[in-house]
Amino acid sequence: MSIRIMDSIITYSLATHNTLGIDVSCEHLIKATDELQLIDTCLDAANKKRPLLAIGGGSNIVLTDSFKGIVVLIATKGINVVEDQDCFHLSVAAGENWHELVQFCLTHNMPGLENLALIPGSVGAAPIQNIGAYGADFSQFCEWVEYLDLTTGERVRLDAEQCLFDYRDSIFKSTLKDKAVILNVGLRLEKEWRPNLSYGPLQQLSATTLTPTMIFDCICATRSSKLPDPAALGNVGSFFKNPIVSSEHFTQLQQEYPAIVGYPVNVDKVKLAAGWLIENAGLKGHAIGGAAIHLKQALVIVNVDKATGADVCTLAREVIQRVNQIYSVYLEVEPRIIGAVGERELNDA
Structure with a gap:
């Protein structure tokens, strides 16, 4: 300290x-x-x-x-496991490290979380952001979230449906913003393992010899090759959400940018790869003060030289403005912007 x-x-x-x-x-x-x-x-x-x-x-x-x-x-710790015929039920303290939890589950033959390996942060932060990667997200495994209500002093437990999970969103970023401190998280892992190979490099794995550890190793190698280690180069991982646009808008963009990357959400919506939008806009390496767009992954803003919060926020705003000018697509940021007395909006930082 x-x-x-x-x-x-x-x-x-x-x-x-x-x-x-x-x-x-x-x-x-x-x-x-x-x-x-x-x-x-x-x-x-x-x-x-x-x-x-x-x-x-x-x-x-x-x-x-x-x-x-x-x-x-x-920094609270504790992982408790009970099981029934079909599932493992975990109660995990908010201060546990998320990646270490994924490792713990694999070590104790409780697979399911391997697609979410190497995501930085604590277990208590996972439901706030509804963390996700490589075709999986936290809400798929959440059974409940227990929090301290700062307005009443009571402990409250919400089931997964009550958490109002959405893409990188939850009730803790809206109705309960500044009113809740997460204490414990409940997870449900099915004993009948169903590998998730829907995303990128995972599709190259052989289904006949596949193990949860193989997926874990592939995810760790992929993330390490694209995302800088925060211990070596300051960052918060993906800084921008992948925007969701109408299928009609996506078709229009495809006509002008045939290489654009998008993933169908449903018949009406397509999720765009924000990293592609930023890179195609020529912003890789673009810097403001000590903050810069990472040269290997345009989704990431890195601290290259004693960056200030103002540097980071100014750079983020420039990226949002440029992407909107080119594609008529508005990017939203993933991290929380914290000012002198609490959370604030990016445009006010």
């Missing part, structure tokens, strides 16, 4: 607590290693109406200012 003393005011650096590596500070930093401590700390801040920021792995936030409040590092 890095401590700074300026004019007799002690602040704590958050540079190592966000994967972009943005160097801002906070007034109070508390590491909550057990659930009771996490609940007490969050309720105390809520009751005193102090700004509160709960961080897991810090892999989905852009810090634009030093935080004028309490930052809680969620």
